[in-house]
Amino acid sequence: MISHVKKVYLETFGCQMNVLDSELVLGALEGRGYQRTGQRDEADVVLFNTCSVRANAEHKVYGRLGELSHLKRKHPEVVVGVLGCMAEREGADLLQRFPQVDLLVGPGELDRVPDLIAASRDGNSGPQQALAGDRARRSSTLDAAGDNLERLDLSRSMDAVQRHGSAYVRITRGCNKFCSYCVVPRTRGAEIHRPPDHIVDECRRLVDAGVVEITLLGQTVNHYRFDHGASIVVAGVVQPQVGPGGGAFTRADSSFNVGRKLTRFSDLLARIHEEIPQLQRLRFVTSFPRDFGDDILQVMADSERICNYLHLPVQSGSDRVLRRMNRGYSVSEYRELVARARALVPGVTIASDFIVGFPGEDESDFQQSMDLVRACGFKNSYVFKYSERPDTPAAGRLADDVPEEVKKSRNHRLLAVQAEVSTAVHRQHLDRTVPVLVEGVSPRGNPEATRTQLSGRTVGDLIVLFEGSTDLVGHIVPVAIHEARQLALHGAVAAPAEGPGTP
Numbered sequence: 001m002i003s004h005v006k007k008v009y010l011e012t013f014g015c016q017m018n019v020l021d022s023e024l025v026l027g028a029l030e031g032r033g034y035q036r037t038g039q040r041d042e043a044d045v046v047l048f049n050t051c052s053v054r055a056n057a058e059h060k061v062y063g064r065l066g067e068l069s070h071l072k073r074k075h076p077e078v079v080v081g082v083l084g085c086m087a088e089r090e091g092a093d094l095l096q097r098f099p100q101v102d103l104l105v106g107p108g109e110l111d112r113v114p115d116l117i118a119a120s121r122d123g124n125s126g127p128q129q130a131l132a133g134d135r136a137r138r139s140s141t142l143d144a145a146g147d148n149l150e151r152l153d154l155s156r157s158m159d160a161v162q163r164h165g166s167a168y169v170r171i172t173r174g175c176n177k178f179c180s181y182c183v184v185p186r187t188r189g190a191e192i193h194r195p196p197d198h199i200v201d202e203c204r205r206l207v208d209a210g211v212v213e214i215t216l217l218g219q220t221v222n223h224y225r226f227d228h229g230a231s232i233v234v235a236g237v238v239q240p241q242v243g244p245g246g247g248a249f250t251r252a253d254s255s256f257n258v259g260r261k262l263t264r265f266s267d268l269l270a271r272i273h274e275e276i277p278q279l280q281r282l283r284f285v286t287s288f289p290r291d292f293g294d295d296i297l298q299v300m301a302d303s304e305r306i307c308n309y310l311h312l313p314v315q316s317g318s319d320r321v322l323r324r325m326n327r328g329y330s331v332s333e334y335r336e337l338v339a340r341a342r343a344l345v346p347g348v349t350i351a352s353d354f355i356v357g358f359p360g361e362d363e364s365d366f367q368q369s370m371d372l373v374r375a376c377g378f379k380n381s382y383v384f385k386y387s388e389r390p391d392t393p394a395a396g397r398l399a400d401d402v403p404e405e406v407k408k409s410r411n412h413r414l415l416a417v418q419a420e421v422s423t424a425v426h427r428q429h430l431d432r433t434v435p436v437l438v439e440g441v442s443p444r445g446n447p448e449a450t451r452t453q454l455s456g457r458t459v460g461d462l463i464v465l466f467e468g469s470t471d472l473v474g475h476i477v478p479v480a481i482h483e484a485r486q487l488a489l490h491g492a493v494a495a496p497a498e499g500p501g502t503p
């Protein structure tokens, strides 16, 4: 008898964290005998890993769920699941609106997906739900939440790693910042930091499996700190103690000895760089401007294989708006950080994010954002129009008072300024040969051809387009740059490359 191989279709919305979560869930399901499929109609399980940061992403998921009602009527045995931030934020409301949904799993409970699918397929009554819920998440200990986190990450299947040479590794989950426009602290919960030994081990296994570039992920990745605890020795009595402070050092005191070990983000970067010499590129996203110390910049400067690239979202060039956003830094502090980064890390490229049309933003606030793009020389900026999101601190408290037409116009104007700046940044690379990690066939290329237009990235995260064989995907190749446009560099494979520090 030929047994039917169960197939799973998973569509991902949102950030890199969701991309990694999806990879981990698919790996766990493959471990239970599932096969991935890109065809929704042939799947036994249809999953959407969702994002609540912008209304657009949520509307797309509503659309997908609507499309599935017909499939579900014809094939009630197909399991339909909503994973991630929308499941966490909407909970039972989503089930009421879309009865075709069998499974709701929040981002902190994804390790339970295979069991919940099995329960659903076994015909257990009602939809299966695993949601932390705001109160439960806040009252649970970090250790308890960390167990869930670790179960999924530690069980990562190396077979499931997409062979494009790159992989994400999570180092923190959740966020404690509570920016007024953002739902992430509500959906992903409090910040949790993974043990450094686990992170280093995961990186090593990925490199052994063929990965050449690792991107460390965290909502505020540079805020990573793992406290190993401390021992206070007083008159021969040893007391364990856990708390904030210190660095990766042991400090002696005249009255008693304190042994404290805290792994900061810079320590983690240095350790991965030193202990895994076969790793060719190490990146990290997303950095929060307030937590950025010189220790991180120094490690970047000292470590040849740590990419000299920062994603440093500023969100606005106006102090008045930053205060209303609850970002916790001023424009001058941000500018000073950019100056420090440029001074300490030669050739560093910096990308940023902006929100335009935030409540109360006037033309003069907006002009300050335009000025900041020009002054900081960002390689690119992601620009978003503000829209009020339910369950955020701003919702209902700050009137969404900038007209849509004004938001649209500011969006276009800021992108136009950024386009000029991006072209100027790209021009600095003309007539140079730079190492490029080939990521795949560019959307303009023909995947069937043996020589086609490939797309890759420099150390500084600049996109490079060039012709080559698809065999190059996943490898670092030297590319001579002969054209600089707004969105990308264009070139041809050449030899030899300049050093790995070339942006």
Ligand code: SF4
Binding pocket: 175, 176, 177, 178, 179, 182, 183, 184, 185, 219, 220, 288
């Ligand atoms: S730092 Fe702010 S914008 Fe980023 S995830 Fe945390 S709350 Fe959201």
